[in-house]
Amino acid sequence: MRVALSVFLALLSFRAAAQNTKPLVVATASMFADMAHQIGGELIEVRSIVPVGGDPHIYSPVPGDAELARKADLILRNGLTFEGWLNELIAHSGTKAHIVRITEGIEPIQSDTYHNAADPHAWMSAANGLIYIHNIYEALRALLPEHEAELRRRYERYRAELQALDAWIATQIDSIPPQWRILITSHDAFQYYGRRYGLRLESVLGTSTDADVQTSDIVRLYEVLDQYHVPAIFVESTINPKLLQQIARDKKVAIGGKxxxxxxxxxxxxxxxxxxxLRHNTLTISRALRGLLRREALASFEAQATPAWLWLMLGLIQLGSLVWVARRVWQ
Ligand SMILES: [Zn+2]
Structure with missing residues (x-):
């Protein structure tokens, strides 16, 4: 094992030196690319296969992706059924890159939607994020043994940041009234987050985004909204928000944010x-589920029913009568 590892290390250093460039680290999705960048900094070049805003569940590789995989020294994958398209891409590219599953050591949650399938969204808990970044750190250390000290320094700083983030998220979620700690989203990406920080999860789609919406899921959501009067539901950046917007209109509940x-x-x-x-998600969730958006949302529903000019007119009339009353009182 040790011999195999040292041969592997030597091979990696040789490849990097032969190309006389920074080693190329290719991650399947943007959040993993960022983790690698935080640890590797200027020592590595990092690229993501799925671009920002893309949906890794249903991604179709483009011709440039095989070339990127072929040139990679290291490929970082989530596994747990996240990147169904990756094995074919790797086989097709003929890459010699070392491929690391960065969820190694994480206890997967089983998907509610698909039996015998793991829920891939483990990175949504910062506690799991610590395992991700440890795996990435180990892979980068193997890739750049001559830069171990700098990699360790950067990794330790990043680890402290994630530990603080994990504690901060817990306090933010604790600030939500217990009966409203229910997170309703487009797809089931928040199970790890919910389990770590104490939120119950409901979603329209299952763990993946390529499933069809079931009427039973929508009925269940309506029941939850009727029973708990949850103040807000949430759309997601990579998923069409139409269905959630419709539910929000039907049930007069706020869209808590993206x-x-x-x-x-x-x-x-x-x-x-x-x-x-994670910080943005947490602020968005805690603000909306504390009910801070409810008044604004109700106002916006009213505004949808009444044209803006009418509100303006009514406002002016009210202001006019106030001025009139004030002048009568002071005269
Ligand atoms: Zn997802």
Whole structure:
């Protein structure tokens, strides 16, 4: 084992040196690419196969992806049925890259939708994120043994950041009234998050996004909304929001905001890193489920029923009568 590892290490260093460039690390999705970037920094070049905003569940590789996989020194995959298209891409590319499953060591949650299938969304809990980044750190250390000290320094700083994030998320979710700790989303990407931080989950789709919507799922959601009067439901960045918007209108419940699960947000957005994505989701969820959006949402439903000019007119009339009353009182 040790001999095999040292041969592997030597081979990796040789490949990197022969190309005289930074080693190329290819991740299947943007959040994993960001984790690798946080640890590898300028020592590596990182690329994501599925672009930001893309849906890894139903991704169809483009010709450039095989070329990217072929040139890769290291490929980072989630596994747990997330990237159904990856094995074929790897076989087709003829890549010699080392392929690491970065969920190694995580206890998977079984999917409710598919029997004998794991729920892939393990990164949604920052506690699992710590296992992801440890696996990535080990893979990068094997790739760049000469930079071990710098990689360790960067990894330890990142680990401290994720530990603090994990504790902060717990306090934010604790601030939601217990009866409203129910997260309703498009697809079932938040089971790990919910289990870690104490939220009950309901979704329209199952664990994957290519399933058909079942009427029974919608009926169940309506029952939950009727029973608990949850103040908000949430759309997701990679999924068409129409159905959730319809449910929100029908049940007069607020759209709590856009959550990120299967992709980071675009560069410059609050969710453009893995840490930023979990922070943004948590702020969005805790604000909406504390009921802070309810009044705004009700106002917007009223506004939809009444044209804006009418509100303006009514406002002006009211203001006019106030001024009139005030002048009568002061005269
Ligand atoms: Zn997903």
């Amino acid at each position: 959550l990120y699960a299967d992709s980071l947000g675009p560069k410059g957005s609050p969710a453009d890193t893995y840490v930023g994505m």
